[in-house]
Amino acid sequence: MTGTALDYLPVLLGWAVLVPLISFVLVVLFGPRMGRHGRLAGYVATGAIMISAVLAFVSLFIWLAVEGTGAELLQHGTGHDASHAAAAEHGAGEGAGHGQEHADKAEHGQSHGGHKPRVLFGTWYVLSPPGIPEIGISYYIDCLTVVMFAMVTLIATLIHIYSTGYMAEELADEVVDHEAHTADGRHVRRRGRYHRFFQYLSLFCFSMLGLVLSGNVAMTFIFWELVGVCSYFLIGFYIERRSANLAANKAFIVNRVGDFGMIVGLMALWGSLGTFNYGDTLDAQGHVQARGLFSLIRPPEHGHRLHVPDGAVKAAAAEQVAAVVADHLRSEGPSEEALANAKSEVQSRLDQWRQEEPGRGAYWLLVVAGLGIFCGCVGKSAQFPLHVWLPDAMEGPTPVSALVHSATMVAAGVYLVGRFFPAFVPEVLLIVAIIGCITLFMAATIAITAVDIKRVLAYSTVSQLGYMMLALGVGGWLAGLFHLITHAFFKSLLFMCSGSVIHACHTNDMRKMGGLLKKMPYTGYTMLVGCLAIAGAPFFSGFYSKDYIIAQTIQFGLDNPGWNVFYYLATIGASITAFYMFRLWFMTFWGEPRDQHVYEHVHESPPSMWVPLVILSVFAVSVAWSVPGVGLSIESLLEQARPAGTAEGVGVGTLLADLTYRSEHLSHREAIHAQATTVATLAALAGFLLAVVMYAKRWIVAEEVARQFRPLYNFLWHKWWFDELYQAVFVRPVHFVARLVAQFDRTVIDWLIDGSARLVVAVSTWGERVIDRASVDGFFNLLAQWVYDLGLRLRVLQTGRLRQYVVFIVVGTVALFVLVSFWTGSAIGGR
Amino acid sequence: MEAINWHTFFFYLFALVTCGFALAVVLAQNIVRMAFSLIVSLGASAGLFFLAGAGFVGAMQLMIYVGGTLVLLVFGVMLTAQGPFVSMRTRGGEWVLAAVVGGSLLAVLLQVAFRNPAWLPGAEQQRPLARVHTSRLDAQFILEARRADPKLLGTEVVIQAAGQQEAAPTAVYDPAAGRVVITIVPDKTTAAEVVQVINQPGSPLAQHFRARLPQGHLGLGALRPGDGGTVGLEAPRSQERPARLGLALLGARVDDPKRSGYLLPFEIVSVHLLVVLVGAAYLARARRRAATEAQREQAEQAREAEVLSARTSR
Amino acid sequence: MLLASLFTEPVGVAHYVAVGAVLFVCGAVCMATKRNALGVLMGVELVLNGANLNFIAFSQPALYADSAWALGLDGQLASIFVIVLAAAEAAVALAIALNFYNNFTSIDVDHADELKG
Structure with a gap:
């Protein structure tokens, strides 16, 4: 690979990752001393993320300059869909031919379906000793990485700026927390923690960027956990509030459940593939030295189609392998050659095994690996069984909700599914789609009844994440990640708007708001933009990405008859989304103020807060547009990163034989697209109109509806009883067992220990009285008394008279001589 | 009547002075007289040092002790010589x-x-000229002089074994090597025999050595066998040469080159002395003036009170 | 006769040692009897000088009946060290005496009994 400007990307992005870490270290060490109340800490953290953003955008421009916009790929897909579909079917025949092309892997897009994304993979530092599969600090940069970097750093920068305004009340020696109470019922008073907030934000940015950049699964997992820890810190930022503590713990523990599955998945991956690296390790000449896991699962010589890897087959065929080795050892005797022969025979029989029973086991290994990794993503992205933590996480400061719990961290799960997309077998993708679909529908319905402004947004986040998962699950790689990007912008915008509202009202409860548009125009209108974007109003960013998703579900329904349910639920979800978003907006900004006291205190937020809102609203509108002329758009960029072999469809299921994933480009056909656009727009319009009728015009009174559908309302109000269910199924039994064990501890073990302690005390008391006091003390006291008496007597000799001492010396000398002469007969021996 | 041994004479002279004035130091009641007696006593002991051949030490005794230490003492006497303390009973x-x-x-x-x-x-004639330090002898001895002395080495030495002509050790001077080689018959001559020959009063060898060993050549030459055994030769008693100690202090031992000089101890002692002097100067520095002022006031008040009480009693 | 033989006979180490013993005893008695601190100091000097004389005598082989016993230069060196030590000691002792005098306005060592047992 000759040197291009792309060679600078690892350095640029590496520094973009490290700068927030430096900021974190600085703020940790010197935070409280950074200006008054740590004000400078905010500037340090903001400056750091700005530097990262600049680096990320420089990288993006370098990418564009070297690789182009990728518009032709998109044109290729949409324009010639029929021929493309044919090409996809021919892909199997051409497979062997692609193997040769793999050597000059840097080149891209030579042929149909054989398009291979430009990937920069390398290792900065190898942790594992030589000889075992490599684990190190490595990077994996493709267009998705670059785009994620740009998105994360841009939003993070804006949120940092916003936070300097939002968290300004922490800039005081004493902060009164109105929501936390001391034991005697007063409000908690504490020192301001401005710097600490930014310290966590910096750490979070470092972790998130590291997660995006990381080049192997182990590193991904480490940053994954770091992100989780930061989330824990930030949710529990107001540690004095019990609810914040509980929410932080809940988030952390629920994520542990997901991460357990992820570890299982990692073990399955390691066991079947023997490597954690994403990309292929190249030597100096550009030849593949060691394959990464993507090219192991989708080997180039098989046309990048799913192929059960040798390692997995060997792992599944352990018995057969052992039999072969035993045969050879028996017939040739124990020698190196026998082992080598056995090895070659195993190698030659792998293909046969792959067709037989062991091949099925190996396939199951891949399924387990995929499900495990998806399990981690379920936790992090708050998908259906593990979604309960995200709404509670709104206890953290609102910028945290905007950055961590809407735009970046929760998107990390979707990102990881996108990253592992080529490694997921169709069955896994189907489960991803099912989970995503359930999530999107369930969360959307819960959001209808929520009255806490941030909770509505939180459930909408869960729902939108469900959309992304659904998109990925039905094979819409581009659709899911596209929605990830657009959603990040409008959801952070919405959260920051809600933060601005909360900042002004000092309450989260929408029932106390209303009519705020007059007092907070910037916030109100930017939030309207956000609502339109998320609802999928035409020409807003959400419109485009949601279209892609619905189109993909339609396509999936066509390919797999009977799975139209995704299409229906996604459409209903779109409608509900529009409804609850406008419900939120009308309740907050429209109509008459419901709480006069709150209304009077409302004021527009400072510029440091609304300027980012305006900037973000511009992005929320336009991020999905393509630059006219050059055809540059987010889609085109993402299309460049489409994993090799997925352009012509993920493949066909093995366990579920009629499960078919065809090229995503098929969903870009005019017919499907038109249908999707129409249906989605109409659904959104329906939801919008219902909201207008119920909350703006109040022709239908919401409370009456709630009364009429009391059981349904209760069901939604209690969030489908999920918390109660978990409480009953998991928490209660655990508490019960814990109480049982504690009881055992208290009665049996404590009794034993107390008894033995009492015994020891008794023995030692007796020993002290008899042995210590009487014998030992008595002896030493006697000795001391003797020494003391002797000293008393001898002190008489110390007359203090110098001359007497001289006489003593002389007398002593003479005495010595006399004594010696007694001994030897003469004073000095002689001869 | 034998000739007066001048060494003995001067020894008694100096010893008398030394002891007498030391006694005077003890008996004197006046501190100034004591100091004077001490000076004389120490000066006379310096004479004894010269007499014992330690000229360098004697000079140091005079310079440091009599010239320095005692002047210091006299200063001390002067500083504290107030009426009641000059003579304390x-x-x-x-x-x-x-x-x-x-x-x-x-x-x-x-x-x-x-x-x-x-x-x-001991009587001079009875003192042995050579002493044996080893009982083993090889075929050849080498008589070596520490300082090449032409008077010693320019002669041919003949050693005769008593009564055993064929086994007589011979000594031949080797001018090229600057040494005398004594040859004996192995296994027939013992070291004791060689020594006996050398020491035999009136033997030509003994006379030869006695005549030719330079004055003050104590143990200078040595019969040295190959294995390091030594037969020492001694010249008649005479005065030491003081320069040897000076050289030894500079690190060169002329009396026994195998042993090291005293340079390092000398330097250590010098530094030690310097440190002590600095310490002494620090100790003897003037006290805080305030304290002495207060003391003086106190003393004056006491004197006034005394005067008052004396008046009243009168 | 005695006097005559006194001067004709050579003197040996023993004679020097005898003189040293006299000096030593004089010094010791001086220390034991003088109340003046400087007198005590002079006694110390006498004692040291007696020791010095012994060292010198021991160093001289010619003073021995059997010169193998002689210390040689080592003895002289020891005496030099003693002289130097004595000088230092005198300086320090004088400083102590002066301090003592300053503090007690007395030079009588009998007054220096603060460390009495």
Whole structure:
């Protein structure tokens, strides 16, 4: 690979990752001393993320300059869909031919379906000793990485700026927390923690960027956990509030459940593939030295189609392998050659095994690996069984909700599914789609009844994440990640708007708001933009990405008859989304103020807060547009990163034989697209109109509806009883067992220990009285008394008279001589 | 009548002065007289040092002790010589006690000094010229001089074994190597025999050596066998040469080159002395003026009170 | 006769040692009887000088009946060290005496009994 400007990307992005870490270290060490109340800490953290953003955008421009916009790929897909579909079917025949092309892997897009994304993979530092599969600090940069970097750093920068305004009340020696109470019922008073907030934000940015950049699964997992820890810190930022503590713990523990599955998945991956690296390790000449896991699962010589890897087959065929080795050892005797022969025979029989029973086991290994990794993503992205933590996480400061719990961290799960997309077998993708679909529908319905402004947004986040998962699950790689990007912008915008509202009202409860548009125009209108974007109003960013998703579900329904349910639920979800978003907006900004006291205190937020809102609203509108002329758009960029072999469809299921994933480009056909656009727009319009009728015009009174559908309302109000269910199924039994064990501890073990302690005390008391006091003390006291008496007597000799001492010396000398002469007969021996 | 041994004469002279003035130091009551007596006593002991061949030490005694230390003492006397302290009486009982104790110590020490036969002087003729330090002898001895002495090495030495002509050791001077080679017959001559030959009063060899060994050549030449055994030769008693110690202090031992000089101890002692002097100067510095002022005031008040009380009593 | 033989006979180490013993005893008695601190100091000097004389005598082989016993230069060196030490000691002792004098306005060592047992 000759040197291009792309060679600078690892350095640029590496520094973009490290700068927030430096900021974190600085703020940790010197935070409280950074200006008054740590004000400078905010500037340090903001400056750091700005530097990262600049680096990320420089990288993006370098990418564009070297690789182009990728518009032709998109044109290729949409324009010639029929021929493309044919090409996809021919892909199997051409497979062997692609193997040769793999050597000059840097080149891209030579042929149909054989398009291979430009990937920069390398290792900065190898942790594992030589000889075992490599684990190190490595990077994996493709267009998705670059785009994620740009998105994360841009939003993070804006949120940092916003936070300097939002968290300004922490800039005081004493902060009164109105929501936390001391034991005697007063409000908690504490020192301001401005710097600490930014310290966590910096750490979070470092972790998130590291997660995006990381080049192997182990590193991904480490940053994954770091992100989780930061989330824990930030949710529990107001540690004095019990609810914040509980929410932080809940988030952390629920994520542990997901991460357990992820570890299982990692073990399955390691066991079947023997490597954690994403990309292929190249030597100096550009030849593949060691394959990464993507090219192991989708080997180039098989046309990048799913192929059960040798390692997995060997792992599944352990018995057969052992039999072969035993045969050879028996017939040739124990020698190196026998082992080598056995090895070659195993190698030659792998293909046969792959067709037989062991091949099925190996396939199951891949399924387990995929499900495990998806399990981690379920936790992090708050998908259906593990979604309960995200709404509670709104206890953290609102910028945290905007950055961590809407735009970046929760998107990390979707990102990881996108990253592992080529490694997921169709069955896994189907489960991803099912989970995503359930999530999107369930969360959307819960959001209808929520009255806490941030909770509505939180459930909408869960729902939108469900959309992304659904998109990925039905094979819409581009659709899911596209929605990830657009959603990040409008959801952070919405959260920051809600933060601005909360900042002004000092309450989260929408029932106390209303009519705020007059007092907070910037916030109100930017939030309207956000609502339109998320609802999928035409020409807003959400419109485009949601279209892609619905189109993909339609396509999936066509390919797999009977799975139209995704299409229906996604459409209903779109409608509900529009409804609850406008419900939120009308309740907050429209109509008459419901709480006069709150209304009077409302004021527009400072510029440091609304300027980012305006900037973000511009992005929320336009991020999905393509630059006219050059055809540059987010889609085109993402299309460049489409994993090799997925352009012509993920493949066909093995366990579920009629499960078919065809090229995503098929969903870009005019017919499907038109249908999707129409249906989605109409659904959104329906939801919008219902909201207008119920909350703006109040022709239908919401409370009456709630009364009429009391059981349904209760069901939604209690969030489908999920918390109660978990409480009953998991928490209660655990508490019960814990109480049982504690009881055992208290009665049996404590009794034993107390008894033995009492015994020891008794023995030692007796020993002290008899042995210590009487014998030992008595002896030493006697000795001391003797020494003391002797000293008393001898002190008489110390007359203090110098001359007497001289006489003593002389007398002593003479005495010595006399004594010696007694001994030897003469004073000095002689001869 | 034999000739007066001048060494002995001067020894007694200096010893008398030394002891006499030391006694004067003890008996004098006046501190100034004591100091004077001490000076004389120490000066005379320096004479004894010269007499014992330690000229360098004697010079140092004069310079440092008499010239330095005692001047320091005299200064001390002057600084503290106020009426009542010039002569302080000691009680008679203490004198008696000190005399008894000191006398007994002296008796013991003198007894020790004269009881040891090794410390008594021997008659010059009886003193052996050579002493054997080893019983093993090889075929050849080398008589080496530490300082090349032409008078010694320019002669041919003949050693005759008593009564055994064929086994007689021979000594031949080797001018090229600057040494005398003594040859004996192995296994037939013992070291004791060689020594006996050399030491035999009136033997030509002994006379030869006695005549030719330079004055003050104590143990300078040595019969040295190959394995390091030594037969020492000694010249008649005479004065030491003081320069040898000076050289030794500079690190060169002329009396025994195998042993190291005293340069390092000398330097250590010098530094030690310097440190002590600095310490002494620090100790003797003037006290805080305030304290002395207060003391003086106190003393004046006490004197006034005394005067007052004297008046009232009168 | 005695006097005559006194001067004709050579002197040995023993004679020097005897003189040293006299000096030593004089010094010791001086220390024991003098109340003046400087007198005590002079006694110390006498004692040291007696020791010096012994060292010198021991160093001289010619003073021995058997010269193998002689210390040689080592003895002389020891005496030099003693002289130097004595000088240092005198300086320090004088400083102590002066301090003592300053503090007690007395030079009588009998007053220096603060460390009495």
